[in-house]
Amino acid sequence: MRKKLSIMINLLCLGSLLTTLIWYTLEDSFVELHRPIPQRSAPKPSELCKGCKEVIDKVKKLYNQTWKKHEENYHRFSLQLSINCNGSNNGIVTQENTPVGSKIVCDKDRSVISVTPELFKIFIKENPFSKKRWDTCSIVGSGGILTDSGCGKMIDSADFVIRCNLPPVENEFHNDVGMKTNLVTANPSIFMNKYGSLMGRRRAFADSLHQYGNSLLLFPCFSYGGTRPVCQRAVYAIEDMDISIQPIFLNPRYLERLVKFWESLGLKEHRPSTGLYMTSLALEVCETVHLYGFWPFSNHPDRLFPLTNHYYDNVPYDRKVHAMPNEFSHWVELHNKGVLKLHLGDCKSDQV
Incomplete structure (x- = not known):
């Protein structure tokens, strides 16, 4: 009897010890997750990406710190986009320009x-950009340069705000990136990789859209024939769950023209980024275009401390697909010509 009692006491003590150990482990993890981010300092030479300092110094010399819009340069470039691409009228697949029985030729794999x-039922009736213009537009890339930037108020002060690839804007992010959203893009790869191609439960996908309010949700669903089904499932999920967001589709004919336009300016890449598409469209429909979060390097331009690839994660972009530094050089050039305003670094709290 005493032997059994001794065993029971030992087991109780062991259980208590394990419980205490687990509690402290979890508590330490919780504290670590919520610990304030330490002040970032200049990196050691070994922390700099190869050749980054030289490239960044060169960019900073080219980048005009005192920006002023050049009306003639802006209108000339905007007119070139309108003549060659006409995104304001043909950038979106609509029931007007794509009737039942017509054929859509995908711009990448040439699927028909x-x-x-x-399919026709899920097209918007008419182009939401036709005959519309906004005074100011913010195009928000998702670069890690936005972390701790305090740019949220400046971004949200624009009349029209465009965000790329369903980025988070709530909670700890809103001070740096704002929350106002008039248009947000979503690559089909997000549906496939993050939401299991929407083949099963779709609540998580639907819940992620509430932060964008009644904005436009832009899909590039007709670049590859295989992405159409998952895009349709996304639209059905939005309709079934009565979400206020409005799905729209990029027109592959517009994308083809846009690629040719930028190739004529020396930008050749396998697949232009979402930021390039959205900035091009904005330059047709917005009087003044501001770019935030467009910085393709892994170190900050001012203090050179390391940056994550996105402000919300560190997943790298595919260098075989996107030529981000090449695109960025065009943004710097257009910034210096007064065509658009490229924001680099932090935003002052009183600048709205």
Whole structure:
């Protein structure tokens, strides 16, 4: 009897010890997750990406710190985009420009999609950008340069705010990136990789959209024929769960023209980034275009401390697909010509 009692006491003590150990482990993890971010300092030479300091110094010399819009340069470039690409009228697939029975030719794999009555129903009736102009537009890239930038108020002060690839804007992010959203893009790869191609439960996907309010949700669904089904499932999930966001689709004919336009300016890449598409469209429909979060290097331009690739994660972009530094050089050039305003570094709290 005493032997059994002794064993029971030992087991109780061991259980208590394990419980205490688990509690402290979890508590330490919780504290670590919520610990304030330490002040960032200049990196050691070994922390700099190869050749970054030289490139960044060169960019800073080219980048005009005192920016002023050049009306003639802006209108000339905007007119070139309108003549060659006409995104304000043809950038979006609509029921007007893509009737039942017509064919959609995908701009990348050249697949041909027949427009059925079912597919036609999910097209917006008319282009939301036709005959519309905004005074100021913010195009928000998702670069790590936005972390601790305090740019949220400046971004949200624009009349029209465009965000790329369903980025988080709530909670700890809103001070740096703002929350106002008029248009947000979503690559089909997000549906596939993050939400299991929307083949199962779709609540997590639907819940992620509430932070964007009643904005436009732009899909590039007709670049590859294989992405159409997952895009349709995304639209059905939005409709079934009565989410206020409005799905729209990029027109592959517009994308083809846009690629040719930028190639004529010396920008050749396998697949232009979402930021390039959205900035090009904005330059047609916005009087003044501001770019935030466009910085393709892994160190900050001012103090050279390391940056994550995105402000919300450190997943790298595919260098075989996107030529981000090449695109960035064009933004610097257009900034210096007064065509658009490229914001680098932190934003002052009183600048709204």
